[in-house]
Amino acid sequence: MWTLALLVSLVAFPAAADPLTVTVFTDKATYERGEQALITMQVKNTSLLPVTTSYSTSQKYDFTARDANGTAVWTWSHGKTFGSSTSKTFAAGETLVIQETWTFTDNAGAGVFDGTFSITGTFLGNYLGRSGAKTGTQDVSLFTPDPLEVTFATDKSSYSKLSSSPAALTLTVTNTASYPVTLDFQNGQSFDFSAKNSSGTTVWTWSNGKTFDPAPVQAVLAPGESLQFTGSWTLKNNSGSSVPDGYYTVDGTFLGQYFGAVHPKGGESTVRVYTLL
Numbered sequence: 001m002w003t004l005a006l007l008v009s010l011v012a013f014p015a016a017a018d019p020l021t022v023t024v025f026t027d028k029a030t031y032e033r034g035e036q037a038l039i040t041m042q043v044k045n046t047s048l049l050p051v052t053t054s055y056s057t058s059q060k061y062d063f064t065a066r067d068a069n070g071t072a073v074w075t076w077s078h079g080k081t082f083g084s085s086t087s088k089t090f091a092a093g094e095t096l097v098i099q100e101t102w103t104f105t106d107n108a109g110a111g112v113f114d115g116t117f118s119i120t121g122t123f124l125g126n127y128l129g130r131s132g133a134k135t136g137t138q139d140v141s142l143f144t145p146d147p148l149e150v151t152f153a154t155d156k157s158s159y160s161k162l163s164s165s166p167a168a169l170t171l172t173v174t175n176t177a178s179y180p181v182t183l184d185f186q187n188g189q190s191f192d193f194s195a196k197n198s199s200g201t202t203v204w205t206w207s208n209g210k211t212f213d214p215a216p217v218q219a220v221l222a223p224g225e226s227l228q229f230t231g232s233w234t235l236k237n238n239s240g241s242s243v244p245d246g247y248y249t250v251d252g253t254f255l256g257q258y259f260g261a262v263h264p265k266g267g268e269s270t271v272r273v274y275t276l277l
Contacts, residue, residue, distance in 0.1 A: 019047035024121035024136030033144040034179050039063055041098040041121040041136065045090035053125030058083035061098055062122045068115050073106045104142050110182065113259055116141045144259045147177035152252035152267030159235055161242055161275050166232040169193050171252035175221040182220050183256040188213030190256060191229040196249045203237040235273055245274050
């Protein structure tokens, strides 16, 4: 049976509140590729008494970035080594400020795809009345202004079927960003050319009848670097017959993917095909 003295003690001496609070925030909510996120963790002793914290190693904190699927793509401590156990005493009202940066690369050093990421800061200190990590989280977004400039050109604007010279086609891809861009190709084909008649029907495709290595291919385009792809159209359709006189839209398409972009890019030109002037 509860005694009056025990009831009074429970009212007079409630369970002590956790003296340390952890807050995590970044300098911005949205970042453009090439920027880095400044991450700040604040650990504050909100009590009127000093709090001594202990750590199993010299590591006192960690930061982790997770993508929209919850997969950890980057951890601040990855690849780092830490010394022996240590401790720290927080004076009453003291705030410890910790800052690190994330360059939006994964633990392997590759750039992550555009999207939203949850950055979690973890304080690893143990102290009287509290054991285990304390965390705070901040969401950030990464976007990439298109870093690739793609141009397409034909060597002329009109072509005679009586000439033996085919239409020369050139597709140029230039990295206009200040950082390298990793290009991914689903297979050995990195580009294509095609020609459509005035009705919009594709009459010729450069890749028609060709075979490509099915293995994925990856390449890195340095800042300012260009790739150039060339081909020729002999003014014939995919069956090998000469196309009728008229105007054709000839286009070049770059098939590389980068930072999650999956839509092909390219350009086009309108050319005239004729037999006699």
